[in-house]
Amino acid sequence: MPAPPHGGEVTIRPYLVGAVLALVLTAIPFGLVAARPLRPIQIFIVIGATAIIQVVVHLRYFLHLDLKPSSQNKLIALCFGAVVLLILVGGTLWIMFNLNYRLM
Amino acid sequence: MLGKLTIDALPFYSDIAMGGALITVVGALGVVALITWLGQWRYLWTEWLTSLNHKKIGIMYVTLALIMLVRGFIDAMMMRTQQAVSLNLQGYLPPAHFDQIFTSHATIMMFFVAMPFLVGLFNFVVPQQIGARDVAFPFMNSVSLWLTASGAALVVVSLVIGKFSAAGWSAYPPYSEAQFSPGVGVDYWIWAILISGVGSILTGINFLVTIVKRRAPGMRLMMMPLFTWTALCTSILIVFAFPALTVAAALLGLDRYLGMHFFTNADGGNVMNYVNLFWIWGHPEIYILLLPAFGIYSEVVATFSGKQLFGHKSLVYATAVITALSLSIWLHHFFTMGASPDVNAFFGRVAPLIAVPTCVMIFDWLFTMYRGRVQLSVPMLFMLGFIVTFVIGGMTGVLLAAAPDDVMRGTTFLTAHFHNIMIPGVLFGYFAGYQYWFPKAFGFQLEERWGRRAFWAWIVGFYLAFLPLYILGFMGMPQRLDRYYVAAWQPYLIVAEGGALLILCGIIFFAIQLAVSIRDRAALAISTGDPWNGRTLEWATTAPPAAYNFAVVPHVHGIDAWWAVKQAGKAGYRPARFHDIIMPGDSSAGIVLGGMSFVFAFAMIWQIWWLAAVGGLGMFSAVLWQTFDDNAERRIPASEVEAIEERRSIAPAFASRAPM
Numbered sequence: 053m054p055a056p057p058h059g060g061e062v063t064i065r066p067y068l069v070g071a072v073l074a075l076v077l078t079a080i081p082f083g084l085v086a087a088r089p090l091r092p093i094q095i096f097i098v099i100g101a102t103a104i105i106q107v108v109v110h111l112r113y114f115l116h117l118d119l120k121p122s123s124q125n126k127l128i129a130l131c132f133g134a135v136v137l138l139i140l141v142g143g144t145l146w147i148m149f150n151l152n153y154r155l156m
Numbered sequence: 157m158l159g160k161l162t163i164d165a166l167p168f169y170s171d172i173a174m175g176g177a178l179i180t181v182v183g184a185l186g187v188v189a190l191i192t193w194l195g196q197w198r199y200l201w202t203e204w205l206t207s208l209n210h211k212k213i214g215i216m217y218v219t220l221a222l223i224m225l226v227r228g229f230i231d232a233m234m235m236r237t238q239q240a241v242s243l244n245l246q247g248y249l250p251p252a253h254f255d256q257i258f259t260s261h262a263t264i265m266m267f268f269v270a271m272p273f274l275v276g277l278f279n280f281v282v283p284q285q286i287g288a289r290d291v292a293f294p295f296m297n298s299v300s301l302w303l304t305a306s307g308a309a310l311v312v313v314s315l316v317i318g319k320f321s322a323a324g325w326s327a328y329p330p331y332s333e334a335q336f337s338p339g340v341g342v343d344y345w346i347w348a349i350l351i352s353g354v355g356s357i358l359t360g361i362n363f364l365v366t367i368v369k370r371r372a373p374g375m376r377l378m379m380m381p382l383f384t385w386t387a388l389c390t391s392i393l394i395v396f397a398f399p400a401l402t403v404a405a406a407l408l409g410l411d412r413y414l415g416m417h418f419f420t421n422a423d424g425g426n427v428m429n430y431v432n433l434f435w436i437w438g439h440p441e442i443y444i445l446l447l448p449a450f451g452i453y454s455e456v457v458a459t460f461s462g463k464q465l466f467g468h469k470s471l472v473y474a475t476a477v478i479t480a481l482s483l484s485i486w487l488h489h490f491f492t493m494g495a496s497p498d499v500n501a502f503f504g505r506v507a508p509l510i511a512v513p514t515c516v517m518i519f520d521w522l523f524t525m526y527r528g529r530v531q532l533s534v535p536m537l538f539m540l541g542f543i544v545t546f547v548i549g550g551m552t553g554v555l556l557a558a559a560p561d562d563v564m565r566g567t568t569f570l571t572a573h574f575h576n577i578m579i580p581g582v583l584f585g586y587f588a589g590y591q592y593w594f595p596k597a598f599g600f601q602l603e604e605r606w607g608r609r610a611f612w613a614w615i616v617g618f619y620l621a622f623l624p625l626y627i628l629g630f631m632g633m634p635q636r637l638d639r640y641y642v643a644a645w646q647p648y649l650i651v652a653e654g655g656a657l658l659i660l661c662g663i664i665f666f667a668i669q670l671a672v673s674i675r676d677r678a679a680l681a682i683s684t685g686d687p688w689n690g691r692t693l694e695w696a697t698t699a700p701p702a703a704y705n706f707a708v709v710p711h712v713h714g715i716d717a718w719w720a721v722k723q724a725g726k727a728g729y730r731p732a733r734f735h736d737i738i739m740p741g742d743s744s745a746g747i748v749l750g751g752m753s754f755v756f757a758f759a760m761i762w763q764i765w766w767l768a769a770v771g772g773l774g775m776f777s778a779v780l781w782q783t784f785d786d787n788a789e790r791r792i793p794a795s796e797v798e799a800i801e802e803r804r805s806i807a808p809a810f811a812s813r814a815p816m
Binding site: 065125133138139140143146147148150151152153154 | 396428433499
């Protein structure tokens with residue numbers, strides 16, 4: 053059994069909280085798309101917001117990342133990941149809306 | 157009970173497919189019979205298949221890659237032969253069969269030759285190069301191997317049971333949707349990609365952590381050898397790029413299985429987003445394959461020029477710049493899809509920028525050779541052949557990166573450019589690495605003469621096979637034609653067929669080289685672990701290395717750590733006493749998990765739901781079993797370490813207490 057990080061006690065609580073939050077954040081977009089109670093653009097915004105919160109939940113509860121300045125490496129990795137995601141997601145949105153405008 | 161699986165799944169539709177299926181079945185039975193006859197099942201199981209030793213996993217990866225290389229090359233040979241004879245004629249392959257062959261050729265070469273070859277070299281070399289005893293997650297390493305093997309097995313099985321995808325290796329919708337490809341072919345492609353893709357992502361995570369966390373004390377990032385640097389950057393690319401492919405393939409699967417509409421034309425789907433997602437993975441993938449080859453060339457050129465690598469720092473920065481750029485230029489794969497001039501201009505400007513760091517690398521290698529004592533060994537020949545040939549591929553790449561001349565897209569010009577990058581850039585690099593590190597893995601060298609013959613057959617064969625395709629591209633020949641009606645094309649296609657035959661000779665020469673080397677292994681044996689007078693740490697271990705690599709973990713003080721030790725005359729240093737070493741034990745959970753993933757995917761493809769449940773439960777149980785295994789580690793006592801070191805011709809390299 054590997055030693056828990058930072059010498060702290062590993063409990064099952066954060067994992068359960070994370071799993072429940074992740075499930076709720078997945079159920080909301082599915083429900084919205086299935087039932088269509090809102091206008092499409094509003095649904096898009098909710099899906100995007102739940103996706104971003106989902107990322108934060110995974111980082112916080114499963115990967116145990118926090119904002120303490122204890123680990124520079126983690127921060128660098130996180131910043132790099134954020135930049136790459138910005139390029140990929142931002143680029144995709146740019147390309148897709150552009151194509152949509154011209155072809156649809 | 158058996159879902160869509162009936163007797164009609166056997167390849168009665170074509171004699172050639174039936175022949176291929178028979179050869180596959182007979183070959184598999186032959187291997188099983190041979191191992192049984194030799195009575196080696198127990199040895200194979202305990203020493204190799206369940207091993208968590210990173211060097212053995214590496215060797216198994218490379219073996220998988222070489223076997224699949226032969227399979228993928230047979231596909232290539234069949235296509236070349238078809239095109240050489242099919243002017244105004246049907247040729248010998250029916251169109252539906254030809255379509256499967258170009259799909260399986262590319263799928264196999266990308267996912268089951270290039271990827272396992274590079275991961276195998278990572279596994280064998282990287283831990284030794286950074287002075288580590290193992291990778292960060294040994295069990296996950298075994299899981300990666302068996303998931304990759306399971307994906308490869310799916311592609312091979314599709315030759316015997318059912319048909320493979322005919323939708324091209326990129327499986328673009330709408331053709332790959334259930335409406336237009338109702339058979340199991342695309343499902344085989346999806347599951348092979350999903351399963352091996354998970355294996356690749358795990359490998360990326362594993363090597364990222366290994367390189368960041370497991371370096372020998374004193375080895376700062378800028379002191380890492382270039383192959384390790386490229387392994388680090390490749391791992392980062394794998395972690396960011398492969399999920400896009402997994403998502404694209406999974407969504408396509410949801411479209412096909414559950415009637416969803418992610419990529420359909422109707423009901424709110426968007427075909428173009430598949431293309432976008434595919435190339436978010438696809439472009440970095442080229443650099444995932446290329447960067448490690450660049451790393452190998454850097455090691456080879458320094459060793460065989462007898463000089464320190466020129467511009468180590470600039471090579472590191474060039475690697476990092478390529479890594480960052482490669483994530484941001486994917487659109488140049490679909491200029492023709494109809495984006496506005498703004499979008500195309502942006503990506504059309506960024507794409508050729510990648511030539512700048514690549515040129516920095518080429519010049520660094522040339523300057524390393526300048527005034528060095530260049531030995532023309534087999535790895536060095538592949539390196540030189542690469543420099544000359546790759547520059548042509550790079551320039552045609554700049555041509556294709558310019559948005560306005562996109563008339564060449566979809567012609568054989570693109571095929572020629574792609575192979576011009578993949579064969580000299582990637583494959584020659586891995587071959588150089590295979591020849592370079594073979595003596596480290598097995599304790600004897602590969603025979604030189606057959607190696608040289610193989611090199612000449614490969615390079616001349618490459619030029620003959622692909623330069624005609626550039627010309628045909630200018631003449632307007634589309635790629636993937638099973639027949640054509642332009643008589644002027646045929647002479648070029650016949651020349652290309654000749655080139656493919658020469659490459660066949662190259663593969664045969666490699667096989668002869670291996671056979672001759674095994675026969676003469678006593679004469680080719682190396683007396684130390686350092687046959688090439690190498691510079692980096694992997695040459696400090698014995699050949700073949702002990703399970704723990706380093707009896708005493710080295711301390712590093714600069715780049716070319718092993719060279720510095722040799723210069724200081726400390727190469728024969730032996731510590732006064734040894735310590736116990738803790739290594740991972742063996743585990744059969746990895747191969748069970750891989751096997752069960754095969755069962756699961758096969759059942760999903762043929763929609764045999766009860767079997768899919770069995771496979772899924774099997775995968776879950778294998779992981780659970782490993783999680784509760786408390787004896788996952790093995791302690792090698794100090795006395796045993798000492799005995800092993802005593803028997804070796806060369807003592808452990810250098811230690812923290814060594815007087816430096």
